[in-house]
Amino acid sequence: MKKRNGSIDFWKFIFSLVIMSFHSIYFAGDEKFLFYNGANMVEFFFLVSGFLMAASVMKQNTEGIPVWKSTWQFLFHKIKSMCPEYYVAWAVSFVIKNTAGGILPLRLICKHGILSIWELFFLRMAGFNDYNANGATWYISAMLYVMLLFLPLFFWKKEFFLHIVAPIGALGILGSLYALTRVLRGNTDWMGFCFKGLLRAAGVLCAGCICYLACQKLKELKFTSFAKILLSFAEIGGYLFALYWTFGHGTSRMEFIILVLFAVSVTISFSHQGMLAPLFDNRAVYWMGKFSFPLFLSHHAWSGRMTRMFPGDSYLELFGKYAVLSVGTAAGVYFISGVLRKVYARYQGVILGMVFAERG
DSSP states (O other): OOOOOHHHHHHHHHHHHHHHHHTTHHHHTTSOOSOTTGGGGHHHHHHHHHHHHHHHHHHOOOTTSOHHHHHHHHHHHHHHHTTTHHHHHHHHHHHHHHHTTSOOOHHHHHHHHHHTHHHHTTOGGGTOOOOOSOTTHHHHHHHHHHHHHHHHHHHHSHHHIIIIIHHHHHHHHHHHHHHHHSSSOOTTOBOSSSBHHHHHHHHHHHHHHHHHHHHHHHHHOOOOHHHHHHHHHHHHHHHHHHHHHHHHOOSSTHHHHHHHHHHHHHHHHHHTOSTTGGGGOSHHHHHHHHHHHHHHHHSHHHHTTHHHHSTTOOHHHHHHHHHHHHHHHHHHHHHHHHHHHHHHHHSHHHHHHHHSOOOO
16 A cells, blocks of 8 residues: 555545635635635645655666657546546536536536537646636646646756756746736736646746655654654645635735745655654545545535525535535545445446447
8 A cells, every 4th residue: 555644644634625715715805815825735636746746757777668668658547547437427527516506407408518628638727728617626726737837858868858948948938927926816818829827837846856856855854852843833824824824814925925934844745754744644544635535626606606606695504515525525525536446446347348349
């Protein structure tokens, strides 16, 4: 069994809850809503994705393997790791958006199904952004598309990419976004040649690669107990400050400061050098990490349907129902995906035999 990082898993779960709470903005109206800038938590996930991309590429021995083959193998493995949760959550979200609070006309449902094809193939952030059954899928689309752009060079010149391209990419892209817009939010803002969400993903994934480099250096050092306490204080403090700020403050240039704090905290979390690190290494926290993905994928459709389903309810009344529906849907996606994965593992030969003919 692949060893998980308990600290990362714990914060994945917490920040998925924050993002879910932030999306209550869609039914808050004029009332105050939870986590004004919860969208900033996405930077944590991009950093983790960039870190894991770097760790995976640097671990692989790709000598003699064509760059194109290594790239597509990596992406196929990445997509496979998100299945069947991605498609189960998409199907559930499609049903919710087209039936909750009133079933839409069949003609419109069919139109939505046709226009959703881009989402099924992770193409939203490539420019094919039309009807979205699941608003949360922009993150996955941006991540995969940026990886497709980066991986050929990364596999071709690993050290050059890690030590030169990643730092220049992080500073150049994020610096440009700071100068042009002052904020990281605005995923579907058109920047003239691509969506802003794509630039956001590219810059932060590069920053995640830098976190990997820093983590490798951190792992080489031996710290005293006092130093490990300080590391844990910096790690947990960075995460808690991000929670504090996003709870009561709106979108601002502080998003970039929080990104830096996240980068420091993620580096320490992956190094496992903090005094509190062993506390997170248990089955309960590992499960929280696994459940965070269905939760991230399963709440968005409900947020835009709450006022239609429960007209006249206050924000707090709607939020309670929204939280129950979101967590319940995530549990359903988690359970169904687990069953499908077991069925596929058991009948893989039969299923593949129904699709592919044997070679003579």
